[in-house]
Amino acid sequence: MGTSWSVRLLDPVTPGRAGSVDLQLGLQQQLDLVVAQMSHWSETSDLGRFNRAQAGSWQVLPAAFCEVLGFALQVTEASGGAYDPCAGALVNRWGFGPRNRYDEEGFVPPVQAEVSDLLAQHQHQRQHLQCDLPARRVQQPGGLQLDLSAVAKGYGxxxxARYLDSQGVQHYLVEVGGELRGAGSKPDGQPWWVMLEQVAGESGLDAALQPPEMMLALHGLSVATSGDYRRFFRHGEARFAHTIDPRSGMPINNQLASVTVVHAHCMAADAWSTALTVLGADDGLALAERQGLAARFLQRDGDRFRETLSSPMQAMLDD
Structure with missing residues (x-):
């Protein structure tokens, strides 16, 4: 999936279990399943097989794949298309897919006419996508490129976490590509405190101009952050972030530096943080309030950052 993972755990009932081969193998198997089904880095994954399927063909897909796709499409509907797992062709053309990337020699971003064509294709494919998720079947309308990268890490x-729960492990901190979930407590009895990722300064940003640090205790909670500072490129005077707005076909340009979402499920935190980032500070905050999402928005304001919290996030911090 192009990223790393880690698990920290405390198991007072079975000392030394954290280093056991069986437990490590069980954890690896969970992520191997995600890769085998949802990786856009692998042409042999179920996602890769669907993306190459003939137009009009119905593809039988695994249960986990259908669970993730079904949730992603719910977020698409609720966000008015600000997040869309069917926008893989746009993501790829902007150089943020697995091949022909923005950081490879010879890459040239698309011109507006090409973006318009890709956007029209995306809208046509989206309208003709047919899903029978209870039967685990999805029809390929022709050329549609699914991309679950904004939700699969959280699902991982x-x-x-579910595997550790099933093994009776009650105290752990799980991380995949920077998305986290915590349960129980550390050896000292303290909760799993995590520091929210700070926005990286592109040109040595003065520490005094950074937003205040924020710590969260993950008691059965997950946290995910989307930001425009992680992957981007410059072309001439323009700066292009890796998050693509499926409604316009263009990288976002709304001055949002990052959005963090705290949720009971990391898959939800992952997808919602992307959707809110695309929507921008005002519309994103309005959607977070309607959905009851605990969200933190960091918006660029000259040389500084302006922080906005949804009411569920503010209530969480007050507690």
Whole structure:
């Protein structure tokens, strides 16, 4: 999936279990399933097989794949298309897919006419996508490129957590690609405190101009952050972030530096943080309030950052 993972755990009932081969193998198997089904880095994954399927063909897909796709499409509907797992062709053309990437020699971003064509294709494919998820079937309308990268990492975190729960491990901190979930407590009895990722300064940003640090205690909670500072490129005077707005076909340009979402499920935190980032500070905050999401928005304001919290996030911090 192009990223790393880690698990920290405390098991007072079975000392030394954290280093056991069986437990490590069980954890690895959870992520191997995610890769085998949802990786856009692998042409042999179920996602890769669907993306190459003939137009009009119905593809039988695994249960976990259908669970993730079904949730992703729910977020698409609720966000008015600000997040869309069917926008893989746009993501790929902007150089943020697994091949022909923005950081490879010879890459040239698309011109507006090409973006318009890709956007029209995306809208046509989206309208003709047919899903029978209870029967685990999805029809390929022709050329549609699914991309679950904005939700699969979070789902991987959830799978690791469920596996540890099933093994009777009650105290752990799970991380996949920077998305986290915590349960129980550390050896000193303290909760799993995590520091929210700070926005990276592109040109040595003065520490005094950074937003205040924020710590969260993950008691059965997950946290995910989307930001425009992680992957981007410059072309001439323009700066292009890796998050693509499926409604316009263009990288976001709304001055949002990052959005963090705290949720019971990491898959949800992952997808919602992307959707809110695309929507921007005002519309994103309005959607977070309607959905009851605990969200933190960091918006660029000259040389500084302006922080906005949804009411569920503010209530969480007050507690």
């Amino acid at each position: 975190v959830d799978r690791l």
